[in-house]
Amino acid sequence: MEDQNISDMIESYLKQILMDTKRVEIRRSEVADQFNVVPSQINYVIKTRFTIQDGYVVQSKRGGGGYIRIEKVKLLDNLEHIDALIEAVGQSISYHDSVAVIRSLYNDGTINRREANIILAAIDKNAVSVDNRAQEDRTRAQILVEILNHLCYES
Amino acid sequence: MEDQNISDMIESYLKQILMDTKRVEIRRSEVADQFNVVPSQINYVIKTRFTIQDGYVVQSKRGGGGYIRIEKVKLLDNLEHIDALIEAVGQSISYHDSVAVIRSLYNDGTINRREANIILAAIDKNAVSVDNRAQEDRTRAQILVEILNHLCYES
């Protein structure tokens, strides 16, 4: 709570609201005006201080009546395990190694068989197929990491 | 149901009626007047929020006594439905349209909320991200089709 810089102040402002209400919905330009910063600074604050690791899920909509919505979510207790898997996946992973990751989630009880099969389909060779093998492994990693991040909390 | 903009309000208004009556029949200009928008905005709302994938069928008639009729319909049985979705996905699909496909599976009862969220994660922007936008949409389509094909076996 030092509030040394404006980003910290915006962070505190939003987290203050979230102490009461579980979710905030803001108009980016309004908050930017309020703190006298450019609108994109709101994105910076959200990106650096409201991550899924911190237990926040962010949604937004553009156009008339647009908004940014931040929701505080309850993180699961086997977070360490999922974090370890994210670490293990890294930037790139083969199909074979992915299967091990998914099996681990299944054994863990994090996902059931049906969910495991859906994830297997999503990272299948056909799913990530492109003319470049290295790219396939990177895409597979991205998909897995995105799913793993989603499994971190109750939705 | 945030109803930040007029289109959302019109959508809510119509869906509210459809909760009771299975079908609504409106006079375009009347609803436009009621919400103080131009008539063509009604078309915009219908086009973006009452698609066949969401389970709505729209009919209309021009001239004296003209109308727009929106009907909530029962979706096809699972297999047919999945086939239709595979067709709709094609070789390439945007994130936005993918969400409609996944919502359709959920409305249909083919997948539950948790599974829907996993699939949403799999086709997220971050998941398919690569330096080429067109490729992202192709990869997204491949993932979705792979999952849809898998769901065919299960159902």
Add this chain to the structure above:
DNA sequence: TCACTTTTGACTAATATTGACTAAATGTCA
């Protein structure tokens, strides 16, 4: 100084709103 974080703004993307023009159905009247 050097690495890191914060701040800024130009450019991009998504969504909503508007209105001019078009198309279709119906009404009217000779």
Add this chain to the structure above:
DNA sequence: TGACATTTAGTCAATATTAGTCAAAAGTGA
């Protein structure tokens, strides 16, 4: 019946209204 007016709805592109991205500039602290 046929011509034309009237009354609807449809289409599409321009404009408006948001938020997102990215990299350069500025600040900060060891």
